[in-house]
Amino acid sequence: MHVHRRHLLKLLALAPAPALAGCGTTGASAPELASAEAPAPTGTFFYVSPTGDDRASGRSRTAAWQSITHVNTQLANGGIGVYDTVLFEGGQTHFGKIRIPHGRPTGGGYLTIGAYPGARRRPVISSYTLLNKTSDWRRTAPNLWTTDLTPRRAAGRGYDGAQGGADNIGFLRIDGVVHGRRVWRPEDQRAQWDFRCAANALHVWSTANPATLARDIRASCDGHCIALGNSVHITGLRLEGSGGHGIQGSATQVRVDNNELAELGGAVLKGTTRYGNGVEAWIDSADFLVERNILHDIYDVALTAQGGPTSNTGSWRDLTFRNNLVYSCNQSIEFWSDGTPGPGRGFVNCLVECNTCLYAGYVWSATVRPDRDRSVHLLTYGWTLPADITVRNNTFYDATGAYRYSSAPTPGLKCSGNLIVQRTGGRLKLGDPETIEQAPTWVAATRDDVGSTFQVLPQGARLDVAGALRRVAGQRGGCSPPPLP
Numbered sequence: 001m002h003v004h005r006r007h008l009l010k011l012l013a014l015a016p017a018p019a020l021a022g023c024g025t026t027g028a029s030a031p032e033l034a035s036a037e038a039p040a041p042t043g044t045f046f047y048v049s050p051t052g053d054d055r056a057s058g059r060s061r062t063a064a065w066q067s068i069t070h071v072n073t074q075l076a077n078g079g080i081g082v083y084d085t086v087l088f089e090g091g092q093t094h095f096g097k098i099r100i101p102h103g104r105p106t107g108g109g110y111l112t113i114g115a116y117p118g119a120r121r122r123p124v125i126s127s128y129t130l131l132n133k134t135s136d137w138r139r140t141a142p143n144l145w146t147t148d149l150t151p152r153r154a155a156g157r158g159y160d161g162a163q164g165g166a167d168n169i170g171f172l173r174i175d176g177v178v179h180g181r182r183v184w185r186p187e188d189q190r191a192q193w194d195f196r197c198a199a200n201a202l203h204v205w206s207t208a209n210p211a212t213l214a215r216d217i218r219a220s221c222d223g224h225c226i227a228l229g230n231s232v233h234i235t236g237l238r239l240e241g242s243g244g245h246g247i248q249g250s251a252t253q254v255r256v257d258n259n260e261l262a263e264l265g266g267a268v269l270k271g272t273t274r275y276g277n278g279v280e281a282w283i284d285s286a287d288f289l290v291e292r293n294i295l296h297d298i299y300d301v302a303l304t305a306q307g308g309p310t311s312n313t314g315s316w317r318d319l320t321f322r323n324n325l326v327y328s329c330n331q332s333i334e335f336w337s338d339g340t341p342g343p344g345r346g347f348v349n350c351l352v353e354c355n356t357c358l359y360a361g362y363v364w365s366a367t368v369r370p371d372r373d374r375s376v377h378l379l380t381y382g383w384t385l386p387a388d389i390t391v392r393n394n395t396f397y398d399a400t401g402a403y404r405y406s407s408a409p410t411p412g413l414k415c416s417g418n419l420i421v422q423r424t425g426g427r428l429k430l431g432d433p434e435t436i437e438q439a440p441t442w443v444a445a446t447r448d449d450v451g452s453t454f455q456v457l458p459q460g461a462r463l464d465v466a467g468a469l470r471r472v473a474g475q476r477g478g479c480s481p482p483p484l485p
Contacts, residue, residue, distance in 0.1 A: 025058070041233075042109040043084035045118065046074075050092050056180065061116070064089070068096025068125070069162045076101055076233030083109035090119020090236075093125050097163035097242070100229035106253045106287075108231070115236040122260060122485075125225055127220040128241035129166065130158035131202075134211040135442030143205055144189065149219075150200045158218070164220030167200050170266025170276060171242025171301065171364065173218040178364035180266050182274070186448065197268075222267035224248040234259060234338030240484070241268025245277045246295075250284040250307070254472035257292050261485045263479045265299025266365060274369075276300050278329070283307030283337070286317040291324060292482045298329040299365040301379065302357075305350065314345035314385065323354045325481035327465050330365050330375050332357035332396070335389060336382040337411070347412070353393050356477030361400030373430065378404035380413065393479055395419045395472045398457055402429065404448075418452040419475050424459040 048071060052064030058074075063357040065071060074080040082104055088094050098113065115123050131137070131147055138230065140146045149169075151161025159166070171180040172193055176271045179193040189205040192335060196203045202219060204210055210217055218241060226241040228249025238260040239246045247263035256279060265276015281288050297303040303321045308314070333352055339345065361375025372437070376461070377396040387413060394419060396403055403420050406429070422436035424427070434442035439454035452473070466484060 004340060005233045011484075019416075033092075035310040040086040041114075042111045043081050045085045045086050045087060046071075046080060047089070049089040051096065057140075061089075068094055070095075070097060072163070072217040074100045075099065080111070082111060085112040085114070087116050087255075088123035089175050090115045090123050093124040093126050095128070095159040095259060097127055097159075097165075097223050098125065098226045099163060100227060100232055102229050102249075103216040104230040104232075106230045110235045110253070110255065111229070112235070113226070113237070114234070117235070120235055122238040125236045125241060126159065126241045127165070127221045127223065127225060127238070127243070128158050129221055130156060131217040131219060132211055132215070133211050137209050137211060139206075139209070139412075140203070141174065141186070143207060144186070145204050145206050145210055147202050147204070148200060149197075149202050159221055159231075161221065163223055163264075165243060165267065165299070167197055167202070167266045168222035169197050169202055169244060170220040170222065170274070171265060172219070173216075173241070174202070174214045175216050178263060180182070180299070180364050180366070180368045182266065182268075183215050184272060188383050189267050191422055216235040220263065221267065225264075227260075228254060229485065231256075232442050233257075238262065243276060244273075245280050246298075248277070248280040248282065249359075250282040250311075251288070252286045254281075254285070254288045255307060256290045258482070261298070261302075262293045262295070262485075263297045266368075267366040274299065277304050278302040279304070281305040281316060281319055282337070285319065286315070287325060288316070288319045289321065289322070291322040294325045294482055294485055295329060296327045297363060299363075299369075300329070301331040301416070302326040303330040303352075303355075304336075304337045305333070305335035305347065306334065307383075308382075308384065311339060311341070314339050314342065315348055316350060319347070319350040321352045321355060322480060323479060325356050325358075325360040325469075325484075328363045330361060330363050331337075331379045332399075333378040333391075334379040336380065337387075338386040339385050340434035340469070341385055347387040347389050350387075350389040352389070354476060356397075356472065356479070356481035357468065358397045358425065358465060359394075359399075359463060360396075362398075362463055366400070373401050375399060375401040376403060376405045376430065378415075380405070380410050381407030383408045383410050389413045391415040392417045393476050395421070395476060395479075397421040397468055397472060398461075399426070402430045405430040406427070415449045416451045418449055419455070420449065420452055421455045421457050421458045421472070423461065426457075 047064040049064040052066040054070040057062040228251040
């Protein structure tokens, strides 16, 4: 389900305005929480504006830099120090992908990436290439139009390909609606906006020049919106339009809070396999906190910790996903591992709590994926390494496939105190016969979600994000998602 931003503004008038208080821990065995306190910015402040100049100092709003490419250069050569702050002008779109160097030190302060103080709207970090000129397109066959995706800077072009991925397109966004049907053979292009990629080229099926049929044509380019390094605080941004992940990396001492991640994924990873998550903590990550973010319209999973078998530590340590709002992603939360078990390896002190996850599988990618039955809120597979993961006090609301899927037994995964809502006849776990109406039998047989609450949603209930938030408000003992964007 794609929700237009103008519709969200209407929904906001109906939605509650919850506080952002977190849940408290309960029980002697509860894992420790990562600190919720946002780190104070330190070091030198640098400013970025679309009207800035990369030849300027960047040290004030009136001497702001212009491009993300220049920011990346300064990050790479040390012009931006390890604990400096980079601020983007709010309410503006900044095209490009942020690349934080690996090997940064841990301890002490953070490199902070955020918005100008007092910004009323988030700055947008966008990976969209814009294809709105009729001259961008040429007819190459009946109902087939081609555009050149060679990386280049041009006025009105959007992302210029400077960080790669320009000709690996995840989806097209046409006048605000995402179209994700990518094919690999010309004969498979049969309907409006079906697309195919080639070296530096995009081929689109269209009854006329695409720029005459739509006012706003955007192509999502491969690559992560932000590639992580150690000791990073990402706050107050909207990340959009990447054919890959929103935020990804193996990193220590990471804080990701108060961001919106939307319209991500669908690019090719290898062969014909497509990918793209919201926040992905790759193996070797530690002290990693993701809270109070909004994630929606994502090809794969909103929040995931995964990786292996090659790694340095073989672990994820002190990882927390808390108080995030997730809706209309294919899956909401995922864990998987590969590697050689051993002391201190695997998922260590990992916590998922107070997240509100709505409408898994009601997403633009649902009709173009090969695994349409696995649209679930909680996904686990490849359970090779040990696990110490607590999933508690979350809301999992209306998934098209099932509440969860596991490819193998999941020792060390502890689920409790969650609110699980499925439509009449909705599945609890793929591979198990029980439906939502048979939750007591399922809990008794599996010992999963002991102490969780199960509710039945009428089969004909309409898709309504704000309505779902109202329905579950206050049921999780103080958990409150951030308000809709």
